[in-house]
Amino acid sequence: MWKVKLSQGRAPIDGASRRTWSRRILLLGSALCVGALRRRTPADALAALPADTAQPLAAGVFGDPAALARVGALYLAAYPGEADAGHLWHMVGRCDAELAGFKQALRQRIDRDWRALDMVVIEGWVFARTEARLCAALHLGHPAG
Amino acid sequence: MIQNLPELPANSVIDTDICVIGGGAAGITIAQELAGSRVRVCVIEGGGLAYETESQILFDGENAGAPIALQGGRLRFLGGTTNHWGGRCALLDSADFIARSWIPRSGWPFERSELEPYYARARKVAGFRSEWLADEQTLAALKVTLPALDTTLVRPYLWHYAPETRQDGVWNWRTAYRRTLEDAANVRVLLHANFKAFATTADRTRVTRLTAVAPNGVSATIAARNYVLCSGGIENARLLLLGAEQNPGAFGAAHDVVGRYFMQHSRGPAGLLVGAERFTVLQDQFNVLRGPDGISCEIGLTLSRQVQEAQGLLNCNAVLQYQGDPESGVAAAQEAWRALLAGRWAPDMGSTTWRVASDLGAFIHGAQQRLASGHSLAAEGAAGVPSRSAVLLLDLEQVPDPDSRITLAAERDALGLRRVRTDWRLGELERRTARVFTGLIAAEFARLGIGRCRMEPWLQDGGPPMTDALAETYHYIGATRMADDPRLGVVDRHCAVHGMRNLYVAGSSVFPTGGHTNPTLTIVALALRLADHLR
Numbered sequence: 001m002w003k004v005k006l007s008q009g010r011a012p013i014d015g016a017s018r019r020t021w022s023r024r025i026l027l028l029g030s031a032l033c034v035g036a037l038r039r040r041t042p043a044d045a046l047a048a049l050p051a052d053t054a055q056p057l058a059a060g061v062f063g064d065p066a067a068l069a070r071v072g073a074l075y076l077a078a079y080p081g082e083a084d085a086g087h088l089w090h091m092v093g094r095c096d097a098e099l100a101g102f103k104q105a106l107r108q109r110i111d112r113d114w115r116a117l118d119m120v121v122i123e124g125w126v127f128a129r130t131e132a133r134l135c136a137a138l139h140l141g142h143p144a145g
Numbered sequence: 146m147i148q149n150l151p152e153l154p155a156n157s158v159i160d161t162d163i164c165v166i167g168g169g170a171a172g173i174t175i176a177q178e179l180a181g182s183r184v185r186v187c188v189i190e191g192g193g194l195a196y197e198t199e200s201q202i203l204f205d206g207e208n209a210g211a212p213i214a215l216q217g218g219r220l221r222f223l224g225g226t227t228n229h230w231g232g233r234c235a236l237l238d239s240a241d242f243i244a245r246s247w248i249p250r251s252g253w254p255f256e257r258s259e260l261e262p263y264y265a266r267a268r269k270v271a272g273f274r275s276e277w278l279a280d281e282q283t284l285a286a287l288k289v290t291l292p293a294l295d296t297t298l299v300r301p302y303l304w305h306y307a308p309e310t311r312q313d314g315v316w317n318w319r320t321a322y323r324r325t326l327e328d329a330a331n332v333r334v335l336l337h338a339n340f341k342a343f344a345t346t347a348d349r350t351r352v353t354r355l356t357a358v359a360p361n362g363v364s365a366t367i368a369a370r371n372y373v374l375c376s377g378g379i380e381n382a383r384l385l386l387l388g389a390e391q392n393p394g395a396f397g398a399a400h401d402v403v404g405r406y407f408m409q410h411s412r413g414p415a416g417l418l419v420g421a422e423r424f425t426v427l428q429d430q431f432n433v434l435r436g437p438d439g440i441s442c443e444i445g446l447t448l449s450r451q452v453q454e455a456q457g458l459l460n461c462n463a464v465l466q467y468q469g470d471p472e473s474g475v476a477a478a479q480e481a482w483r484a485l486l487a488g489r490w491a492p493d494m495g496s497t498t499w500r501v502a503s504d505l506g507a508f509i510h511g512a513q514q515r516l517a518s519g520h521s522l523a524a525e526g527a528a529g530v531p532s533r534s535a536v537l538l539l540d541l542e543q544v545p546d547p548d549s550r551i552t553l554a555a556e557r558d559a560l561g562l563r564r565v566r567t568d569w570r571l572g573e574l575e576r577r578t579a580r581v582f583t584g585l586i587a588a589e590f591a592r593l594g595i596g597r598c599r600m601e602p603w604l605q606d607g608g609p610p611m612t613d614a615l616a617e618t619y620h621y622i623g624a625t626r627m628a629d630d631p632r633l634g635v636v637d638r639h640c641a642v643h644g645m646r647n648l649y650v651a652g653s654s655v656f657p658t659g660g661h662t663n664p665t666l667t668i669v670a671l672a673l674r675l676a677d678h679l680r
Contacts, residue, residue, distance in 0.1 A: 114592035115295070119584060124416075124599040126587035 072139030075132040085140040150338040150359040157365040161187040164369035169225020171651035172375030173318040174672040180329035189338035192222030206565035218619035224319025232307035232315040241660035247457035250545045254638040263670035272316040302447040343388045349395035373649045378621025381654040382551040397635040404551035408543040408623040413615035415583040416537040420596035423531040459542040459578040460661045469530030474504030475511035622659035
């Protein structure tokens with residue numbers, strides 16, 4: 001069954017309302033239209049994800065891109081061998097340049113992780129492995145186009 | 146009849162068939178079951194008809210291990226600990242009766258089928274007027290459709306609550322059976338009658354007399370054919386240890402098992418479940434819900450047997466404790482209503498009214514739920530209040546550990562008897578079980594889009610000790626455990642103390658495996674079985 005690797009970190013991740021999050025997604029999502037996948041900041045990389053793909057991860061629980069990137073940093077601290085942005089994006093399904101394909105692959109991987117109980121615990125929060133890897137990719141900020 | 150020992154003539158001798166030591170759930174069940182029969186029963190109860198400090202203080206003792214609320218967890222007056230019973234009932238799982246290779250000394254000497262007929266009778270003794278429906282039928286009656294959990298990992302678990310009585314609230318054995326005990330010609334209940342000493346035959350295999358003493362020094366001798374200890378999960382072991390001290394080698398002392406394997410269901414918050422939206426649907430699924438027959442049921446979760454077996458884990462359960470959203474219309478209405486009950490207006494009545502009005506749908510639904518579950522609008526608690534978060538509260542089975550034990554302290558009580566000393570110990574398997582169970586619930590709730598879970602620090606590596614996080618349930622189990630082999634247990638499958646021909650034990654102290662659920666119904670089932678055996 002699942003193995004847990006914990007990372008030590010700072011205070012709990014702040015919450016944010018779903019409305020705030022949706023607005024943020026909407027604003028940042030505009031970057032998607034101009035090929036933002038090549039941007040280098042966590043927020044922009046997150047914005048590059050389709051909103052309805054990112055929402056299950058954020059879902060009003062995890063406050064903002066910076067918090068998600070911090071989750072990524074903690075994940076990489078626990079799994080330093082995965083600190084390769086290209087590899088991480090590949091692992092989360094971003095091997096296909098087609099966004100629709102990426103969205104579907106990401107969903108499938110997260111669902112598969114939950115079913116396989118491939119989880120990690122970071123600051124107490126339970127993540128699907130792919131979610132944590134996505135956060136790590138966001139932290140590194142080198143989304144592969 | 147019910148009498149007060151202090152009012153009897155000094156040095157009275159009471160000749161009876163069965164002497165029941167303790168007037169709680171087990172003792173009263175046996176007495177009421179035999180009421181009206183040809184079997185004479187004498188129940189000695191240390192307390193009176195209500196709480197008395199002078200009597201309760203006799204429960205004092207020492208904690209050497211994890212804290213045990215020797216005073217708060219037990220009650221020493223007629224009805225015993227059922228006087229603060231919550232009424233939560235369930236059967237032990239069938240699998241709890243089977244030995245598990247990954248848990249040494251687990252299992253019972255018989256399967257659950259042995260207890261099934263007694264469980265059916267126990268439900269009536271606990272106040273249920275009708276049979277329980279199967280879980281699926283219960284859910285249908287409650288109009289609950291549960292989310293599509295992967296039941297190979299976690300599965301729903303149901304409790305039934307004993308009915309409340311109009312005058313006394315939750316069902317308790319004192320008020321339910323006092324009249325029966327008073328009216329029965331073959332039953333005598335002696336109040337303020339505390340155990341003082343056992344006397345035995347020369348070969349120490351048979352109890353011949355029990356001396357009971359009142360706080361004012363009046364004593365009586367009870368000469369019975371059979372004696373049944375019904376004094377609670379801790380006191381049963383203490384009385385056997387005292388008996389062995391007075392009669393070396395007897396009272397189960399031959400193999401040094403008495404008092405060992407002391408267990409309890411430990412309870413603690415395992416995580417915080419947070420949703421993006423209010424848990425509108427979840428609160429109508431995993432909660433305490435009142436059925437059309439007026440009986441409340443609670444729906445929680447338990448760890449599947451497949452996972453227990455695959456990972457070598459204990460049994461356990463979880464319920465959700467919702468944290469009412471203070472911004473909700475129900476919470477606003479509560480504030481306003483409480484203020485009105487206190488004879489004033491809420492501080493900002495306009496804003497409060499607006500919060501109710503703008504959340505009218507949730508308010509109507511929540512208020513209906515709240516009233517249906519028997520909570521007034523003003524009462525504390527989150528019932529019916531829309532919530533965005535919930536605490537995941539776990540109850541854990543405990544490993545039978547010979548070093549987790551009850552012994553006698555050096556200090557003596559007001560009757561001159563050595564007080565109890567508890568050394569309650571929890572092990573790593575309890576923590577590992579809690580961690581895996583919480584992780585599986587987190588995964589399932591995330592997969593189903595219900596919410597996300599944050600584990601409590603005690604479940605994380607390097608976190609605080611679990612004894613800091615876990616609380617007692619007052620379910621004291623195992624210290625006079627049942628086993629066919631006298632080297633592994635204090636009583637045999639008939640609840641008779643090994644090596645003694647007329648001494649029995651009733652109560653959760655005989656459970657060799659405690660499972661995860663509330664023990665009262667099993668205590669009552671075993672007491673009924675013993676009553677049949679002694680009849």
